[in-house]
Amino acid sequence: MTFLNLIANEVNKMLRKRRFQVVLLILCALIAVFSYAEKQAATAVMHQLGTSDWHARLQQEISSEANFLNSPFASSAEKAGIQATISEGQYELAHNINPYAPGAASFMKTFMDEGITLLIPMFVMVIASDMVSSEFSSGTVKMLLTRGVSRGKVLASKLVALFLLVAMLLGAAAVASYAISGLFFGYQGWDLPVLMGFHTTSTGYVDIGHVFTIPQWQYLLMTFGLGFFVCLSIASLSFMVSTLVQSTASSMGIMMAALIAGTLLSALATSWTAAKYLPVVNLQLSGYLNGSPPPISGMTFAFSVEDLTVWSIAAIVVSFVVFVRRDVMG
Amino acid sequence: MEEIILSVRGLHKRIRRKVIVKDVTFSIKAGEIFGFLGPNGAGKTTTIRMLVGLIRPTSGEITINGWNLRKHPLRAMQNVGCIVENPDLYPYLTGYENLHQLALMQGPEAVGRIDEATKLVHLTHRIHEKVGTYSLGMKQRLGIAQALLPNPKLLILDEPTNGLDPAGIRELRTFLRELANGGMAIFISSHLLAEIELLCDSVAMIRDGQVVQTGKVADLTTLSTAQVVWRVSNPEMALPVLRTFISNKSGEVVHGPGDGQLSCAMTEEDVAGAVQKLQTAGCKIYEIVRKRSTLEDVFLSTTGGDTL
Numbered sequence: 001m002t003f004l005n006l007i008a009n010e011v012n013k014m015l016r017k018r019r020f021q022v023v024l025l026i027l028c029a030l031i032a033v034f035s036y037a038e039k040q041a042a043t044a045v046m047h048q049l050g051t052s053d054w055h056a057r058l059q060q061e062i063s064s065e066a067n068f069l070n071s072p073f074a075s076s077a078e079k080a081g082i083q084a085t086i087s088e089g090q091y092e093l094a095h096n097i098n099p100y101a102p103g104a105a106s107f108m109k110t111f112m113d114e115g116i117t118l119l120i121p122m123f124v125m126v127i128a129s130d131m132v133s134s135e136f137s138s139g140t141v142k143m144l145l146t147r148g149v150s151r152g153k154v155l156a157s158k159l160v161a162l163f164l165l166v167a168m169l170l171g172a173a174a175v176a177s178y179a180i181s182g183l184f185f186g187y188q189g190w191d192l193p194v195l196m197g198f199h200t201t202s203t204g205y206v207d208i209g210h211v212f213t214i215p216q217w218q219y220l221l222m223t224f225g226l227g228f229f230v231c232l233s234i235a236s237l238s239f240m241v242s243t244l245v246q247s248t249a250s251s252m253g254i255m256m257a258a259l260i261a262g263t264l265l266s267a268l269a270t271s272w273t274a275a276k277y278l279p280v281v282n283l284q285l286s287g288y289l290n291g292s293p294p295p296i297s298g299m300t301f302a303f304s305v306e307d308l309t310v311w312s313i314a315a316i317v318v319s320f321v322v323f324v325r326r327d328v329m330g
Numbered sequence: 331m332e333e334i335i336l337s338v339r340g341l342h343k344r345i346r347r348k349v350i351v352k353d354v355t356f357s358i359k360a361g362e363i364f365g366f367l368g369p370n371g372a373g374k375t376t377t378i379r380m381l382v383g384l385i386r387p388t389s390g391e392i393t394i395n396g397w398n399l400r401k402h403p404l405r406a407m408q409n410v411g412c413i414v415e416n417p418d419l420y421p422y423l424t425g426y427e428n429l430h431q432l433a434l435m436q437g438p439e440a441v442g443r444i445d446e447a448t449k450l451v452h453l454t455h456r457i458h459e460k461v462g463t464y465s466l467g468m469k470q471r472l473g474i475a476q477a478l479l480p481n482p483k484l485l486i487l488d489e490p491t492n493g494l495d496p497a498g499i500r501e502l503r504t505f506l507r508e509l510a511n512g513g514m515a516i517f518i519s520s521h522l523l524a525e526i527e528l529l530c531d532s533v534a535m536i537r538d539g540q541v542v543q544t545g546k547v548a549d550l551t552t553l554s555t556a557q558v559v560w561r562v563s564n565p566e567m568a569l570p571v572l573r574t575f576i577s578n579k580s581g582e583v584v585h586g587p588g589d590g591q592l593s594c595a596m597t598e599e600d601v602a603g604a605v606q607k608l609q610t611a612g613c614k615i616y617e618i619v620r621k622r623s624t625l626e627d628v629f630l631s632t633t634g635g636d637t638l
Contacts, residue, residue, distance in 0.1 A: 005434035012431070016422050143418040143476070146382040147435045148408035327345075328384040 002149065003157060010131075010161030019130060020165060023123045027169075028176050030119070035107060035181040042100070054098045062089045080293045087208045088195060088291060097213065103189020105216050107181035108174065112223045113286045118263050120173065120227065121234040121283060125259065127165055128238030129251040131158050132323070136246035141328060151324045155243075159316065162239060166231045174224060194219040198291030219289070226285040233279060233308040234259075240315035243323050266295035273298060279311040333360045335409075335484050335515035336381070341390035343376055343539075350376045352539045354390070358515045360483070363506060365530035365547075366519040367629065373539040374519045375415060378488050381517070382412050395483045408436075411482035413490065417473020421462035425453060425472050428461055433479050440479045447475040450505070466493030485509065486517045491525055503529050523625040527551070535629055543628065550628045557621040558601060560592045563614035568592060571607050575600040 014020050046052050049060060068074060069082050092099050112120075132155070135141035144154050178187070193213035237258075241251040262280025265272075275281055276296040282304040287294065294300070336358040343351040351373045358364045368374050379385040381392060383403050392399040397406035419428050429447065433440035448457050451471040461469065470493050477485055485506075491499050506529065510516055520526050526533060527547060535543040543550070562568045565585060569592060572583045576594050583594040596604070601618065608615060 002435060002437065009431045009434060012427075013420060013423070016420075016427075018422075138418065138420070139416060140418040140420060142379075142382075142384060142414045143432065144435075145384060146407060146410065146412050146414065147432060148404050148410075148480070149435050150404055327386060328379065 003153060006149070006153065006157030007161050007164070010158050011164060014127065014130075014161065014165055017130075017134075020127060020169070023126055023169065024172050024176070027123060027173055028180060031111065031177050031180045034111065035184040038107065038110075039184045042102070054100050055093065057100065058089050058093055062086055062093075065089075077293065077295075077297075084198065084291050084293060088198075091195060091208055091211055095213075097193050097195070101189060101192050102185040103192065104178045104182035104185055104187050105189035105220065106192065107185060108177045108220055109194070109216060109223065111173075111177045111181075112220070112227050113284075113290060115173075116223075116227045116230055116286060117266070117283050118259055120170075120231060121259050122256070123169060124166055124231045124234045125238045125255040126252065127169070128162055128235045129242050129255055130248050131162050131239055132242040132319075133246050133248045133251050137248060145328060152320060155320055155323045159236075159239060159319075162235050163232060166235050167228065170224065170228050170231060174220075190215065190217040192216045195291065196289060222289060223286040226289075229305070230283050230285055230308065233312045234283075236312040236315045237279060240319045243319040272296075276303070277307060279308055282307045334358070335360050335395055336517065337391075337393045338381070339391045339393075341377065341380060341392065342388045343373075343380060343385065344388045350539055351380070351387075354534075354536070354539075354541050356534045356541065356544060358484070358517060360513050360515050361510050362532065363510050363516045363518065363530045365526035365533040366517060366536065367523060367526055367533055367625070368519075368521065368536035370521055372536045374521075374536060375488060376539075377536070378412075378414055378486060378517075378519060381486060382410060382414060383407055384414065408480065409483040410486060411477030411480055411484070412486035413473045413477055413488055414486075415488050416492075417469045417476070419461045419469060419472060419476075422460065424460050425457040425464070425468075428472065429457075429475060429479065432476050436480050439481070443479055443481060447478045450478065451475045467495065467498050470494060470498075482514070484515045484517065488519050489521070490518060491520065491522065499525065523629060527625045533625065547625065551622050551624065558594060558596045559587070559617075559619045559621060560594075560615065561588070561590055561617040562592065562608065563590075563616070565590055565592055567611065568608055568613050571611060571613070572596075572604055575604040575607075 045057060049057055051057075065082050065086050069079060069086070074082070089099070091097075132141075135144060145151055192215070194216050195211055196214055196219070197210040197212050199207040199210065234255075238251065238255045241254050242248070245251045245254065258280050262278065262283065265275050265278065266281045266284070273296055276299050281295055282299070284292070284295070285301065285304055288301040288304070294304075334357050338357065339355050341351055341354040342349070354373075354377055356364070366374055366377070376385065380387045380390075381394075381399075383399055383406075387400075392406075394406040395409040397409070399406045420431075423431070426444070426448075429444045430441070433444055445454075448454050451474050453468065453471055453475065456464070456468065461472065464472065470490065474487070474490070477487070490502060494502060506516055506518075510531075518526065518530065530547055532546045533544065533550070534541050560568065560572065569583055569585075572592060572594055576583060576596060583592055585592060587593065605615060605618070
């Protein structure tokens, strides 16, 4: 009973602080900007090709990718990525699947697949970093810890509240990306086919032998589910940093550095294989669905999920041990 | 009334190599207002943080209403209402929401006491405004309301007079006295000795982490000599008269401290006799003041003259 009250308190505080609302507002603004940009890009391509026929566009794209494949500057990882794009395009041509079919649902797919590496974790981090450290910087932690409620319970209520807020954030992202992009592309596209079943071989070659299609709404369920899992990991890590450094600004700085380092490493560190154990390079779980090769070879879906799980649990354990034992000084 | 609510025995705190609090021992009875005095940096706040379980003592025992704080921290703390350093409030919530949040942590009885606590600290008319708009004095009062929510046996207030104007301080004094009369034990820390003297029944004085003096305020302030200051029309004439009355024959009657004033140590009987003698001699008496020593005098005398 008290525990539910504690959780309600924490959610209430975060909403009254307007931090959550500000994050939502930024999210909506960005979605509007992205939708507009994508719309403009599509129109520009149509003008250049002089036709709105998607077959022609896809054909063009495949041949330009093929040119790049012969470039001496492309790394083997890049080549594998290009290879994957090309085979995907060829499959789509052969099966008469229009990858450019517009619609709010397609925008949601792109937004989640791309946003999960940096953008959405940033929003999660902004909320999570504040959770514990703000109580320390305002001194209110003294009040929370002197009411005859155990420290473990206080921290647990914060963690549960954080997970609820992350769920709300992801729900809001789904609704907002559908509602706002629909203004630009129309509210359709739930049933469009999406390609699945790519296998990246150990040599980096993408095998399309087992490719099949599923309706887009199914894919969206999967990618948002994986996104939620990734967000919970980011939330747990930020929660630990927030507990350890006791300052909202520093904990946001640390987490931001980690997230950006993660995206940079994914792009650069293809030869430093030990980097695959870092949580921040394992964020693109949906990449395993849509066939993009992993940033570092040897990474698999199961590996990434396990890695994130282990990091999250460790972060939560550290948070609790430190929070329960620590002397609360001025 | 003799029930001991808070008992502290041999409390030590060492942080790295530095001893912050050393062998602090005292106890507070129900209905007693206890002053914890000392200059800033003497270890007052560290001690309070140990009393409310924010800091683990290096050694020593704290017992609150019979519950050992180390073994039963939650049971012990359920008897305590406290403000540590400043009232800790969320500025983006209203006063009522601040109280409600805390009350939810402490159970339905506390929720039922919100209105009563609000009324007690005279905040009813502003309770639905955001705390960010409150004055320091109002925050202080809201903090006290928070502390009173669990209907505590022990109230711990750290520098409660900070931010209060003279009228507010006087009000706080009456208010705390009422609570104490209702059987609550009240612990107050302060570096302002004059304030505490008016407010407390007993005190402990702390310096460099050690208690240097404890006792009832009344006992401490009458410890010193019975100095009497006379202001008369003709000091030269009065001096030899007073000299025949001074109780301690080795003592001396001296001029001062002010113009036309004489000081000496005298019993009440001697004062009466001297008054008669001076009046018959035709010397007018404007004022006779018996100087009581203040807590400040006591504090300075025990610690070798350092100022606060």
